Amino acid sequence: MIDLSGRVAVVTGAASGIGAASAATLAAQGAKVVLADINVDGATEQAEKIAAGGGTALAVETDVRVEEQVARVLARAVEVYGRLDVLHNNAAAMDLAGVDPGITELDLKVWEGTLATNARGPLLGCKHAVPLMLRSGGGSIINTSSISSQVGELTMTAYGAAKAALSQITRAVAAQWGKQGIRCNAVAPGLVLSPSGLGLPREIIDLYIRHSLTPYVGEPQDIANLVAFLASDDARYITAQTINIDGGLVAHNPIQVELVELAQAQQA
Ligand SMILES: NC(=O)c1ccc[n+]([C@@H]2O[C@H](COP(=O)([O-])OP(=O)(O)OC[C@H]3O[C@@H](n4cnc5c(N)ncnc54)[C@H](O)[C@@H]3O)[C@@H](O)[C@H]2O)c1
Numbered sequence: 267m268i269d270l271s272g273r274v275a276v277v278t279g280a281a282s283g284i285g286a287a288s289a290a291t292l293a294a295q296g297a298k299v300v301l302a303d304i305n306v307d308g309a310t311e312q313a314e315k316i317a318a319g320g321g322t323a324l325a326v327e328t329d330v331r332v333e334e335q336v337a338r339v340l341a342r343a344v345e346v347y348g349r350l351d352v353l354h355n356n357a358a359a360m361d362l363a364g365v366d367p368g369i370t371e372l373d374l375k376v377w378e379g380t381l382a383t384n385a386r387g388p389l390l391g392c393k394h395a396v397p398l399m400l401r402s403g404g405g406s407i408i409n410t411s412s413i414s415s416q417v418g419e420l421t422m423t424a425y426g427a428a429k430a431a432l433s434q435i436t437r438a439v440a441a442q443w444g445k446q447g448i449r450c451n452a453v454a455p456g457l458v459l460s461p462s463g464l465g466l467p468r469e470i471i472d473l474y475i476r477h478s479l480t481p482y483v484g485e486p487q488d489i490a491n492l493v494a495f496l497a498s499d500d501a502r503y504i505t506a507q508t509i510n511i512d513g514g515l516v517a518h519n520p521i522q523v524e525l526v527e528l529a530q531a532q533q534a
Pocket of ligand 1: 358359410411454
């Protein structure tokens with residue numbers, strides 16, 4: 267069983283979806299958790315739920331686009347709980363993903379806004395977390411990337427580019443600070459039925475299920491379980507990796523569904 271007792275974690279984008287599940291799971295394994303989100307009411311609600319369940323949590327209003335705010339929330343974790351061991355860089359501008367089309371139609375404001383939250387935000391998290399983690403002998407940084415960083419898509423051009431940058435930032439941090447005890451990994455979810463995933467039309471969710479190797483798509487808790495493992499010493503030999511958690515969506519031959527249907531038609 268994963269044991270995070272005595273550890274202190276900061277989770278960005280913790281008011282909702284994957285971040286909320288991650289904060290609750292880290293707390294359930296014994297970590298003291300700081301929930302950082304631009305939506306402070308949502309983060310406070312999640313922190314109160316954790317506290318009501320016997321965990322230790324604190325919400326801090328944070329816009330990950332603003333360097334001082336990122337530095338401040340990490341410093342606050344040390345101030346209140348005495349150390350920093352885990353950072354889950356998870357916040358993303360999901361509202362911009364819906365207005366992020368193909369390259370020829372891409373508004374540069376969407377490009378810049380997406381990069382500012384989804385790539386620069388976690389970069390700032392790493393920049394300011396590393397010195398604090400070094401004080402307690404190391405730590406674990408987990409970045410939420412996406413399978414959109416690995417495949418060409420018809421839309422979400424800026425989103426995919428930002429997530430690809432994040433996987434590279436992950437390798438850079440791991441290379442630069444590994445010998446000092448800091449591990450850095452990314453998780454790359456496929457479709458997850460968080461509030462933003464659930465916002466997709468049912469037909470699109472069904473397409474994801476059809477093309478996954480599992481008979482279902484993911485829930486926030488699936489990602490949170492992986493984050494908690496990567497945060498723990500059980501994952502001590504894993505660093506610099508982007509770990510896909512997508513029901514095998516991007517790991518298999520894309521014609522598989524049609525091949526199965528062809529074989530079935532030939533047998534009929
Ligand atoms: N849901 C999916 O299908 C899916 C798939 C792959 C990757 N992801 C990634 O998972 C992460 C979480 O996504 P989710 O589905 O839980 O989304 P969500 O919309 O439920 O949560 C995103 C959170 O980020 C916060 N946020 C947005 N901008 C912020 C900012 N500037 N500063 C601080 N907080 C900010 C929001 O307030 C919200 O609480 C994101 O990094 C997303 O790219 C999601």
